[in-house]
Amino acid sequence: MKIFYENKKTLSEIIELAKNVKKIDLNIFKNDNIFIEGDNFNVMSNLLDFYSNKIDLIYIDPPYNTMSDFMYSENKISTVSFSQEDSILAYKDKMSLDDYLEFIRERLVLIYLLLSDKGTLYFHIDIKIGHYIKILLDEIFGKENFVNDITRVKSNPKNFSRRAYGNQKDVIYIYSKKIRNNIFNDIKIHLDEKEKIKLFPKIDENGKRYTTVPCHAPGETLCGETGKQWKGEFPPKGRHWRYSVDELDKLDSLGLIEWSKNKVPRIKKYLDEHSGKKIQDIWLDYKDPQYPIYPTEKNRQMLEMIVEQSSYEDSIILDCFCGSGTFLKAGLSKNRKVIGIDKSPIATKVIFENEELKNKLKLIKFCNSTNNTEIQKQFSFEEIQN
Numbered sequence: 001m002k003i004f005y006e007n008k009k010t011l012s013e014i015i016e017l018a019k020n021v022k023k024i025d026l027n028i029f030k031n032d033n034i035f036i037e038g039d040n041f042n043v044m045s046n047l048l049d050f051y052s053n054k055i056d057l058i059y060i061d062p063p064y065n066t067m068s069d070f071m072y073s074e075n076k077i078s079t080v081s082f083s084q085e086d087s088i089l090a091y092k093d094k095m096s097l098d099d100y101l102e103f104i105r106e107r108l109v110l111i112y113l114l115l116s117d118k119g120t121l122y123f124h125i126d127i128k129i130g131h132y133i134k135i136l137l138d139e140i141f142g143k144e145n146f147v148n149d150i151t152r153v154k155s156n157p158k159n160f161s162r163r164a165y166g167n168q169k170d171v172i173y174i175y176s177k178k179i180r181n182n183i184f185n186d187i188k189i190h191l192d193e194k195e196k197i198k199l200f201p202k203i204d205e206n207g208k209r210y211t212t213v214p215c216h217a218p219g220e221t222l223c224g225e226t227g228k229q230w231k232g233e234f235p236p237k238g239r240h241w242r243y244s245v246d247e248l249d250k251l252d253s254l255g256l257i258e259w260s261k262n263k264v265p266r267i268k269k270y271l272d273e274h275s276g277k278k279i280q281d282i283w284l285d286y287k288d289p290q291y292p293i294y295p296t297e298k299n300r301q302m303l304e305m306i307v308e309q310s311s312y313e314d315s316i317i318l319d320c321f322c323g324s325g326t327f328l329k330a331g332l333s334k335n336r337k338v339i340g341i342d343k344s345p346i347a348t349k350v351i352f353e354n355e356e357l358k359n360k361l362k363l364i365k366f367c368n369s370t371n372n373t374e375i376q377k378q379f380s381f382e383e384i385q386n
């Protein structure tokens with residue numbers, strides 16, 4: 001699947017552009033958690049020298065081409081995405097559709113090269129532009145490497161005056177570099193109190209919650225262990241025992257089989273042995289903060305879950321549109337090595353004013369525009385201002 005628009009470069013033209021970006025030596029930071037202020041195409045072109053094929057997880061939440069200016073204000077409650085008197089520009093989000101798609105595509109090519117063979121990309125986007133992005137992702141990653149399309153409920157219901165349904169969701173497209181090779185830790189989520197009572201309605205003599213399931217399951221075993229007679233009975237027609245007859249005997253001796261008045265056996269399943277729920281592709285519990293410090297700041301718990309799901313403790317993870325650094329916070333709290341990039345000086349300010357981030361990240365300023373690449377290795381924002 002391919003998408004056509006004006007001024008679409010060939011892949012080799014994009015690679016050539018990346019090769020011609022002014023080079024800086026980022027290898028000296030290879031053991032550090034870093035935030036680089038600069039255009040992410042230039043920065044990622046530099047990262048390629050050392051991090052090609054090495055990054056296990058990339059989360060991006062780029063501008064969505066909303067035709068807005070996103071403003072920042074010291075007065076946190078008023079930090080929303082429209083102009084106010086006391087606010088300053090954090091970033092612009094206005095391009096033609098063609099330019100926007102090419103801007104994203106150039107960066108996706110570099111992201112693809114940076115991802116390790118077990119790596120995953122999470123691309124956060126809204127429903128207005130998402131479908132175009134999905135085609136770009138199919139083109140660059142290959143349709144076969146599509147993993148999920150997440151529906152994320154981003155806010156409480158809103159009363160729009162538009163003649164349309166309210167929009168509460170955005171989407172996250174997930175692609176792996178190589179399908180079936182991607183890190184996926186199958187993180188489970190805990191049941192809430194209502195679900196515990198619903199799914200484990202019985203209480204035993206020790207006060208422990210449990211439920212029961214049939215001793216048999218669909219599918220017949222003709223000559224296997226699970227098709228044998230147990231306690232004088234064969235499994236019902238078209239079914240087999242869930243366990244071998246020896247194991248069923250063992251469960252019975254441990255008191256883990258419940259016998260009804262009519263002598264029908266069922267296996268007991270206890271709440272405290274339940275590993276939690278598999279996460280599905282509709283995320284209801286990760287709404288964005290009501291009082292963000294930075295415009296379009298994302299939900300921290302959602303990013304922590306993504307980090308735990310799709311990377312290991314020794315993984316390097318990247319957000320090249322990192323804004324206020326929510327993904328970096330999530331990564332550091334889970335002991336990952338983090339790399340953040342953003343071109344907005346306001347993002348730098350917010351990140352290096354944050355107690356959690358400022359002492360853990362090294363700041364590199366990358367400025368390619370003046371032909372005069374500058375690296376500043378700093379430990380705090382105050383030091384840079386001085």
Ligand SMILES: C[S@@+](CC[C@H](N)C(=O)[O-])C[C@H]1O[C@@H](n2cnc3c(N)ncnc32)[C@H](O)[C@@H]1O
Pocket residue numbers: 038039040041061062063090091294295296297298299320321322323324325326327341342343344347
């Ligand atoms: C939607 S915001 C990200 C918000 C972030 N997820 C958070 O939780 O704070 C998008 C960010 O992309 C940055 N950005 C836009 N174009 C960029 C570019 N070419 N290089 C680096 N950063 C860019 C903007 O400055 C902005 O901070």
